[in-house]
Amino acid sequence: MDVSKLEKCEPKRLQDQTVTAVILALGSNYKAEYYLPHIRQQLTALGAVQLSTSFQNPDFTATLEQPKLDYTNQGVYLLLDSPMTLQQLQQMFKRLEGDCDRRRQADLTTIRQVTMDIDILLIKLIDIEEWTVMADRYPFKAHESAGIVELAAGRGFSF
Template sequence: MIAKLMMHKISVESDLGTLTQCVPETVQTQPVVEVVLALGSNYQAEKYLPLARKSLAALGKMRLSTAFQNPDFTATLVQPKPDYSNQCVHLTLNTPMSLQQLQQTFKTLEGDCNRCRQTEPNQVRRVTMDIDILMIRLANTENSLSDNIISKPMSDWVVMADRYPFKEHEKAGIEELTETNY
């Protein structure tokens, strides 16, 4: 759907830098109608990515990028870590939700995927599911479910400042979603 948001082809790299950025705390109570997410798993991804996608699909219409396998960028030769499977998701919500509600929903979904945030020192961190909000589109005065909204330009998106600049796999996922038409 991001592809339908754009009126013409643009360079994702240059366009993302021009989008409004805000810290999540400033829009916590604002109604969100669309969201771009980054999913990540470094433990049993073949089990937990489909489980997360199924739960997300219950919230609205979903589009997916290719799932990428990437090395953990915090790994070192002294402390190797398992690779991550990452995927971007564009989700048009059935019902607008506040950013705060979305964050809580995604935290619950991570828990449903057996996410354990506590680790022992020097223990390899197993992440069954990590869901990060990359970008949101806030509701406006128009009906958020109308076809007219889908033709809105990408400039209506707000980038979560705590997630920007995006990692390479996130940029690749967003670009894929932007270029894919259906």
């Protein structure tokens, strides 16, 4: 699978485009055992869901001077029951993060607790056969790439 050959687009350019499917990266470093199942249930209300294995990862921004909590990450393939624009989808995911008590902290001196983070990695646009990579997420982190590969194998598609 060679994601590097797929078109990479800035999300700003795609806001009004109709999306039929997405590959997401979910992440939580606080009460993941509660918030991941909760968000997976919420996503099933939007369409058919397939999940990758969940991965325990250290926060890649942690340092010895500024330790951070480990994340639990999981890839999600979501085939939408009702296509929507990328902008609508992004707003929906922000609401879902808020429903998980996500608080965006401005204070960088405290260890950040992230109940739920939903990142859109790839999108499938209506009437376009190829996947589109969200340029702001590329290159993918190791756990994101592993999730994408696992989901693609399980769905029987490639890039």
